[in-house]
Each structure stands twice: as C-alpha cells, then as structure tokens.
Amino acid sequence: xxxxxxxxxxxxxxxxxxxxxxxxxxxxxxxxxxxxxxxxxxxxxxxxxxxxxxxxxxxxxxxxxxxxxxxxxxxxxxxxxxxxxxxxxxxxxxxxxxxxxxxxxxxxxxxxxxxxxxxxxxxxxxxxxxxxxxxxxxxxxxxxxxxxxxxxxxxxxxxxxxxxxxxxxxxxxxxxxxxxxxxxxxxxxxxxxxxxxxxxxxxxxxx
Ligand code: HEM
Numbered sequence: 770x771x772x773x774x775x776x777x778x779x780x781x782x783x784x785x786x787x788x789x790x791x792x793x794x795x796x797x798x799x800x801x802x803x804x805x806x807x808x809x810x811x812x813x814x815x816x817x818x819x820x821x822x823x824x825x826x827x828x829x830x831x832x833x834x835x836x837x838x839x840x841x842x843x844x845x846x847x848x849x850x851x852x853x854x855x856x857x858x859x860x861x862x863x864x865x866x867x868x869x870x871x872x873x874x875x876x877x878x879x880x881x882x883x884x885x886x887x888x889x890x891x892x893x894x895x896x897x898x899x900x901x902x903x904x905x906x907x908x909x910x911x912x913x914x915x916x917x918x919x920x921x922x923x924x925x926x927x928x929x930x931x932x933x934x935x936x937x938x939x940x941x942x943x944x945x946x947x948x949x950x951x952x953x954x955x956x957x958x959x960x961x962x963x964x965x966x967x968x969x970x971x972x973x974x975x976x
Contacts, residue, residue: 828932837853838853839957844970845974858906864892894931
C-alpha cells in the first residue's frame, strides 16, 4: 500500500513549521501580561520610553530596507538583496510593537491610542499599510501575484511617506534625520540619476 500526501490543503510539516515559527510569540504574550500588571506610574514611564527606542529602530530598518535596491545601483553587488525582506519584516514587527505599547499603556481607550492625533494616525496607518507587504514578501506570494506583486509592493513608498509624516510632527531634528536616511536612496531611484550612476560604474569597471 502506498501512502500519498494530499495534493491540496496544508501539509502537516507546513503546519508544524508555522507553529515553530510562531512560538516566540509566547514571549510577547507573557510581556503583554506583565505590562498589563504594572502600576500606572511605571506604565507611564514605559509609554514615554518605548516608542523612542522601538520607533528609532523601526525608522532605521525601514531606511535600510529602502536602501537595498539603490545600493545595487551604486555598487552592482546583489548579495545583500535578501536583507530587503528581513529588514522590512523587522520594520513591521517593530511598528506593531509601537501599536501594542500605545494601546496597552493608553489611559483613554484604544482608538485614541492608535488614531487620537494625526501623529499617531500616521504611525498606525504606516504599520497597517506595511502588513500586506510583509505577508506577501515571500517567493510563493510573489509567484502567486505575478505582475501585481510589483504594483502592490510600490505601497512601500506610501509607508515611507506616512512614517515621514509621523516623525515630522516631532520637529526639525527628525525632519533632518529622515532627509539624511531616505534622501540618497530616493535620489538614486530617479531614472536619469540611476542610469548615469550605472553607466559611470560600468565605465570604471571596464577601464
Ligand atoms: C513603522 C512605523 C513607525 C515608525 C518608523 C516610527 C518611528 C518613530 C520615531 C523615529 C520616533 C522618534 C524617536 C525619538 O524620539 O528618537 C517615534 C516616536 C513615537 N512614536 Fe512612532 N513610529 C512608527 C509607528 C508608530 C505607531 C504605530 C505609534 C502609535 C500608535 C507610534 C507612536 C509613537 C510615540 C508615542 C512616539 C513618542 C513621541 C514623543 O517622543 O513625544 N509610532 N516613532
């Protein structure tokens, strides 16, 4: 008798792999439980500290994600391309932590915590927009979506715009920081600049 695997549906090994992948979320669940248990003074301190740490990390991973393709233009090297997905996933994970901290430490309800001000709404919208990109960042989704994949992933620029709007509310320092972090990448994306840089690079390498 031969044992045949089902052709459709989720295979047991796939389900097991996803279970193992999701296991670290238990640590987050424990953290959430701890946050809910702390007194209001410490909760206020967490609300003040966490967004600065996690937000900065999310900003840097997003900038690094968006720098991957321009770096190919600049150097011709492609070995770092897999980092694009990893760094993008980090941005979504860190952004989600910002949402969670905001909701868990809120004193006026979850809606205020995610959209009570234009500043918060822009941050939340950035995370929400980034989620479908994270979910479809895998080769299987890329194959499934075909040409539509590229169109969908242009939304990454919308995420960048929303993040810039979010941090711009914090003042000139942050505006300068995002200009430095994203400016060169976007300059290298301008077709005429990209073509010139590639041509110069090829010219130098054939000399
Ligand atoms: C990918 C999405 C996000 C990015 C890249 C991001 C980035 C940042 C950055 C760079 C800062 C400033 C850190 C500093 O002071 O050095 C910040 C602050 C902050 N963010 Fe976000 N953020 C995101 C999403 C969110 C979300 C979803 C929320 C809440 C719903 C949020 C709430 C805050 C708060 C409360 C602060 C502190 C503001 C203050 O210091 O007055 N962020 N964020």
